[in-house]
Amino acid sequence: MTDLSQIKDDLVTANRVLAYHHVVDSFGHVSMRNPENPNHFFLSRARAPNCVEIGDITEFTHEGKTVGHEPGKPYSERFIHGAVYEARPDVMAVVHNHSPNVVPFTVQSRRKFRPIMHMCAPIGTDIPTWDIANKFGATNLLVTNMDMGRDLAKTLGPRTVALMRGHGSVVAGKSLRDVVFTSIYMEINAEMLIKAYQLGDGDIVPMSDEEVAANTKGRAGFTYERGWENWCRLVNRPYYPSTWEMGPGFSKTDKSGL
């Protein structure tokens, strides 16, 4: 395959992997920026992630207009993706989900959503909740135009994750593997955190800002590959190896070679 079709094939895989891990079910979606044109992004037509095939991948402008191939109706909420790509040149991939253990955090403010396990560090220690009602009043809670998308992207700011009240979350990443990784471990962290709050009666030790920074800095190619190879196998999809570099934060005490 050419590079671009391999990229689209990886996007299909990302859909299946997120469905396998229950981050998305029949709803929710994952996109990636077109590496050859930063003003466009790739996203499936409106289809359940588990059913998405390479022919469903559509190219969009940030404003959600189809470019070229039109395999069918687009997701009504593609504006979530476009608005994040518009506001964040550093973001290369976006997931929108209704992750089942994350949603409970979006409808209450007594217990904060925080990372408690190192794999989940990239969600960060400052996770805002966007409430569509604040600016748009009584809606069906869906982000169906650029105004809404831009308001959500503003709440997201420079962060990795913004929760969406009564809905789910948006996750931004520096690569497709990164955003899938963060989404999966965000769900795992949420389930662990609910139990930790229960055991501790709310008194828990989340990761500190410094620990989160050290983890995020040190998250490199070999970590993503370990997950990605496994996930490809679990959903019966081809595995295209990617870079296996160590990253700037990789522990210098590890002297053994590759």
Add this chain to the structure above:
Amino acid sequence: MTDLSQIKDDLVTANRVLAYHHVVDSFGHVSMRNPENPNHFFLSRARAPNCVEIGDITEFTHEGKTVGHEPGKPYSERFIHGAVYEARPDVMAVVHNHSPNVVPFTVQSRRKFRPIMHMCAPIGTDIPTWDIANKFGATNLLVTNMDMGRDLAKTLGPRTVALMRGHGSVVAGKSLRDVVFTSIYMEINAEMLIKAYQLGDGDIVPMSDEEVAANTKGRAGFTYERGWENWCRLVNRPYYPSTWEMGPGFSKTDKSGL
């Protein structure tokens, strides 16, 4: 297949899909009104939903009498379905279930059952609990005659869902896809809601009446199809595409074509 056999085949699929999502196990059932005769409905003979085949589909009068083909003993609780069809001309499909995360809500009154995520909006904000003991005293809790069924239908009233104390719920829908969709997301909502109440010590933000109305109004063909195609694939059943219309409440800000 003729239309009627395709309809029955979809009813078989509905049985399998509900079992796949643990809304029903060996017990619980789903019916649909006969579109050619509103005084009759289709329901399997008494068999586990996961085992139901097209030859098991039986036609009943509202009072639960078999019409024509009699493949075997009917469900003792078919009166739940008949009584709802009798009272509600707008209802085209009914599910009765013991959905595992919903049952806990039926035996306590401290925490209300409310939708907290937009996918689950159709359950509505006013969900009554029917207690068979109020009118019928100490029973085995089963709805085994029309008196009981009509009393339950009276509690249901114009709503989508009524909980049944120590038993489960009845769900009414405007189509087979609609009632399956609502039943699946009711279970998902219940599991999320138990966790939200725990995190918030009961202080949570459910969907408002206006948000529920906006969502229900906007729920249209393309939404049901996205789920239904995926579910057919997950249970290895044929997918018969249905209407893909947008519905009166579809966001007018979405200008992109189909």
Add this chain to the structure above:
Amino acid sequence: MTDLSQIKDDLVTANRVLAYHHVVDSFGHVSMRNPENPNHFFLSRARAPNCVEIGDITEFTHEGKTVGHEPGKPYSERFIHGAVYEARPDVMAVVHNHSPNVVPFTVQSRRKFRPIMHMCAPIGTDIPTWDIANKFGATNLLVTNMDMGRDLAKTLGPRTVALMRGHGSVVAGKSLRDVVFTSIYMEINAEMLIKAYQLGDGDIVPMSDEEVAANTKGRAGFTYERGWENWCRLVNRPYYPSTWEMGPGFSKTDKSGL
């Protein structure tokens, strides 16, 4: 197959069905009384329920001595079964398990284990907890001789279930289908009940004694068959249909024929 080999084949199926429903894992066991000799019972040799085959089924006296065919080491805890058959001529089948949602009830006394859903009625409203330490002091908690088995059977008395502190439970049934059915729905009830107690802050409405009695009386052949056919299919085992009778408590208001 002759009747006895069909009975043993059903016992293999019972092992697989309980494993499928997570009532047992690599440990736990199910037995049935020899219908041709009430002083003997059938139980696998010491093997994980998911691995049990017909050649593993062994015949035992109540005291746990092997009769005839000796395929291998017997379960150390076969005395649980023998002691219950000895004390209870009405019991035809026994399950011992570490059912994961039941165990938490065995190590605390603040929340009682009670049926809250009609399918789970047979566990009854009076469920004792046997603590091996009361009579036998500090042990490894295993029931490894007849003294222990008889003490447990004494606590069980005429009931369906006795919990075992820090261990699990023993379930007695009038048939193999009955004891498997009760064990599966006991686990389901336990998971629902933990959630109900949480929602209601302990204030819940369990089934009443009268409701439990009505349900147990009305539980008849057709109910067991509906589950058993489905479970055989789920674990890929042959289904041998059994009686489909209505039982003395079957609702007389259901006038439709079989």
Add this chain to the structure above:
Amino acid sequence: MTDLSQIKDDLVTANRVLAYHHVVDSFGHVSMRNPENPNHFFLSRARAPNCVEIGDITEFTHEGKTVGHEPGKPYSERFIHGAVYEARPDVMAVVHNHSPNVVPFTVQSRRKFRPIMHMCAPIGTDIPTWDIANKFGATNLLVTNMDMGRDLAKTLGPRTVALMRGHGSVVAGKSLRDVVFTSIYMEINAEMLIKAYQLGDGDIVPMSDEEVAANTKGRAGFTYERGWENWCRLVNRPYYPSTWEMGPGFSKTDKSGL
């Protein structure tokens, strides 16, 4: 196969079994001491446990240096294993995991982690939590050099398990089967214990020191084999039978032969 390749094949199986039981996911690892050279241990190269094959098994010195065959980058946290083997001549196998129901216990101190079911006894009644920050300050929480590994091994001391704050745990065993068994039942115990604490409002009856001792002493070959045979089948791996001995603590009241 020669003995050593059978041992490595069992190590592959251990990886798959732990992944099947969700003790590890794409991360976490299991090692065993080289029975022919107690100063070396076997561990896969850095790969998801579910993907590990026999060619990935690498031999390491306690200090984490590769010996011979180098199939690829080693796990950054192999020092956990080496430091435990160095400090504990009695330990023949080690698991490091992020077991999802155990992690919540590592970030709070209100509810102690204790065994409440006899299968889980080997975790012991005195389970320390190691906090990497106490000695190493703000890190990415990973154990990436021998200093860290030795500090963790010091906290572990003569015990079976040490929790790791915001991370997971290390489990030490007297054999590969033993360490896999303990890891699986530690996760099961953690899930049960969270529910028990909730039901009892913290007031529960854990196993006593004497009961734990009796259980651990009596845990012998036949117990491990019952689980191992089942697990090999569940993950579709070859089962190599091992010793079936009774152990010094096996109940002497069980007079029936093998």
